Amino acid sequence: MTNIVETYNLTKIYNKTIRAVDDISIEIQEGEIFGLLGPNGAGKTTTIHMLATITRPTSGSARVGGYDVLREPRKVRAITGYSAQEAGVDEYSSGREYLTLFGHYYHLDNRTIRSRVDELLELLELTDAADRLVATYSGGMRKRLEIGTALMHRPQLLVVDEPTLGLDIQTRVRIWDYIRALNKDGMSILLTTHYLEETDKLCDRVAIVDHGRVVALGTPDELKGEIHGDVVSLTLPVEEPDQHAQTIEKVRQLLSAQPFVKDVQPTAEALNIYVDQGGVAVPQILRLLEASGLTVGEIALARPSLDDVFLKYTGRKIREEKGKAVGARAAWIRRPR
Ligand SMILES: Nc1ncnc2c1ncn2[C@@H]1O[C@H](COP(=O)(O)OP(=O)(O)OP(=O)(O)O)[C@@H](O)[C@H]1O
Ligand SMILES: [Mg+2]
Missing domain, CATH: 3.30.70.270 (Reverse transcriptase/Diguanylate cyclase domain)
Structure with a gap:
């Protein structure tokens, strides 16, 4: 079994004091839906930022598809789709224009861009709203569009930060369905979440993170079985x-x-x-x-639920609260290829 992601003692320290990610070593297999589950500030976003080559590790290293995130960032980006925690979509373009922009960003030819945009709008059920300004989209539509941008170049690995944060349960279930469909087609998925239900319903394996460390790792059933x-x-x-x-x-x-x-x-x-x-x-x-x-x-x-697993390893209940905005999308676009 090939690993799509490997991290070795991956560590990120901000301002010399904040250990956002503290010595994480994990392996994610090709074809898996893998979840990083943890409360606010656990280090989930920072971990995937290092894998998506948005943030440099302070120490340790990581490989995506066999490519080193520090030495071969362009190769990592070519096979990785990254969707940010907060949908930073441009209000004043239409959904179609926004996806098209990403097609150009990935240097796809015009014909490929047109057909992929149509395909993604269809998959994410945005066809009817495709030519409306994003300013008129609901939160769920924006999040779907954001995920769409990460899929334009048909990545091997989709990294999606909080796929359903703040969305109602119906929209959440639909997004789970899209993720499952992509995975069925062979895409590996790495997602972060602080919804226990999301990991339980969607993920093949989950790492529970707290204070930048992995405190438990396994299939949802294995983790629950420990209790x-x-x-x-x-x-x-x-x-x-x-x-x-x-x-x-x-x-x-x-x-x-x-x-x-x-x-x-x-x-x-x-x-x-x-x-x-x-x-x-x-x-x-x-x-x-x-x-x-x-x-x-x-x-x-x-x-026992995953909540009990979380409680056992951290002594706290996971709280389901809204995360904060991060300007990751801007960083991803600005970065030269
Ligand atoms: N650019 C930064 N500069 C300084 N500290 C940061 C920075 N980004 C994150 N941190 C800190 O690192 C820690 C981990 O943050 P991170 O955003 O990775 O957590 P998270 O698990 O994604 O949380 P959330 O569920 O709220 O999204 C937090 O203490 C946060 O305040
Ligand atoms: Mg986060």
Whole structure:
């Protein structure tokens, strides 16, 4: 099996202090949909910027399609399509004009450009809006157009930063379908996301990143399989806000000491209790709390999710919040070929 991406101790330090990417070594196989999953500031964008030759590594190295990102950036760019986190599309051109511009940027001939533009507009369901100004496009349409620009030269590898950030669930599902279709045609895909569902539904393998490091790597099922048993989620009613943190700590200590409890992780709103058999544990937990004079808000039983995997490795819940803008598209266009 050939690797489309290999990184070796890849590291990026900003301003001599911020370790945005800290010693990442991963291999992505040809034909995979590979996800980098992590919260805001984890280093996802910086990692793919180094692979797309937008940012230089501080140390370590990486190869894309066998080409070194530092020594052979043009070759890397020829086989890589990069789609930025924030769609930086030009408001005052039409979708068709914008894709055409990228065709010229990739030095394609006019006839190829015309047919690829038509093909991509069709694939991304933008044909009807093709000749309207981008200024009139919705967020989902802009994101699709942005992905289209990365596909003009039929890359072997599509690198897409947050393919569905801030989009509604219907649009999200459609974008997953396009990505699957491209992958089925043989394209390798590297995407970043902080949506757990996105990695679960779409990715063959996922690396969970936190503070610039890979903390777990595997198929979504492998990662979930690492958490054996069930998860009991418990909330406590806020009776006296001043005392709430203390109450939670008291419950945590009480439950952690029980032989049937494997782990207790406090989250923002609840306590996640990891047990072998949820059905047996729930009544025991309720009895214990009652005996200690503690009131239960809600108690629920769930199978482990990627969120639990994330919690296990980082001690935090992944938050789904909107990312920030980056001027990566401008950097990509300006760079000489
Ligand atoms: N150009 C820069 N100069 C200085 N620090 C930077 C720069 N770009 C990113 N950083 C810092 O590097 C860290 C990683 O940022 P990065 O954008 O790679 O994270 P991310 O995982 O993509 O986050 P998000 O989910 O918000 O997009 C953050 O602490 C960020 O503030
Ligand atoms: Mg990012």
